Amino acid sequence: MDWAVITDNMGYMLGGLGLTFQMTLIALSGGMFLGCFLAMGRLSSKKWVYYPASAYVHFFRSQPLILVIFWLYFLAPVFVGRPLGAFYSTMIAFVFFEASYFSEIIRGGIQSVPKGQVMAAQATGLGFFTIQRYVVLPQALGNMAPALITRAIVIFQDTSLAYVVGLREFLRRVNLVDTREVRSVELYCFAAVVYFVICTLGSLFADHLERKREASKA
């Protein structure tokens, strides 16, 4: 065992976390934004809104993420006419993919808001989007915060898949150090510890929010 390999390359490897976090953040915010609309579509009584939204969600939930990443990387140029680059194509893949998961979480959150409130808001003359924006989503977001954080943790881990198109996020950098230094055991132990610490912090935060919610209800 030679743990010096970790301290020697610490800066370089942790530098990859910047990209990891950046990807997580984009996937999270983009996925939630698109997911909001999909969720509304899934709850719509209009068939021409409901079916496309449902088809979208079911399709992406049936695909492995890595395949979606490949798809956008190799096939997007065919449609767009030029390569999007590894970063952009991967981020689009993440947003498209995660939106399908977020839409189901958000749908549950929206359904947790009593229908009577929506009716009361309609009765005052408010339109659909205003009601969603001010009445439904703020409450729905509070109710689904723990589920959203859990999903965020999964995204954080899944960003490592971006190595397949050559993005140098955290795990890819650890991997690159390993090819040079050939110290697999130490390096991958280190990687495991980093993921463990960050994800545990996330889980604790989710638990904390959950407890706060329970307390505010009582």
Place this chain on the structure above:
Amino acid sequence: MIEIRNIGLWYRKGQKILDNVSATVGEGSTVVICGPSGSGKSSLLRCINGLETFQEGEILVNGISVQNPNTNIYRLRANIGMVFQHFELYPHMTVTENITLAPMHVLKISKTRARQKAMELLERVGIADQAAKYPGQLSGGQQQRVAIARGLAMEPALMLFDEPTSALDPEMIQEVLEVMVDLARDGMTMVVVTHEMGFAREVADEIIFMDHGRIVEKGNVQTFFNHPENERTQQFLARILR
């Protein structure tokens, strides 16, 4: 003001919720609708502001057909206040925010003006001191008065009340009814679904009794309480006025 013409409403299974219902509500008058649960009272109320879609007949509010596709339903609803049995306040907003939401986003009035207006209304319903609280911190009676203020904030020509006191503890019913009596005396046009016969006696210009989706009796306070013609009305009154 409201013209209800031969309304028919049913859900998918073919069971009729409303069957050939017709009624007129004149400007400034108060109409009380009563009847056993499941008789279609609340559904009728929801038809008036387009929260329910009926299959037959026509409803005109100030001459505007509620279900005409050319009708701007949002503008129509803005002119019709509604109060619900379970208040349906927005729990994540303060009392003031509950009241100012629609005026700010539908009438597009400024936040300052909307807040001013909200305070006046809270004063009117007697709970100005609760303005900064959240609905969960108020009693049922106070919540319902906030809900009334929320409806009034749009300065509607017409108010609909759907069993506004049914979910309240007995000692809180009076404070809500008082607000409603004041409103009626001030000349607000009101349609009230309620079993509070004391309220009906005091302010109703007309009482409608419904059963199984039909209007079975209609009349002023005098004839309704003293000479009800229909057998079901008599039974109902005997039970409720015991």
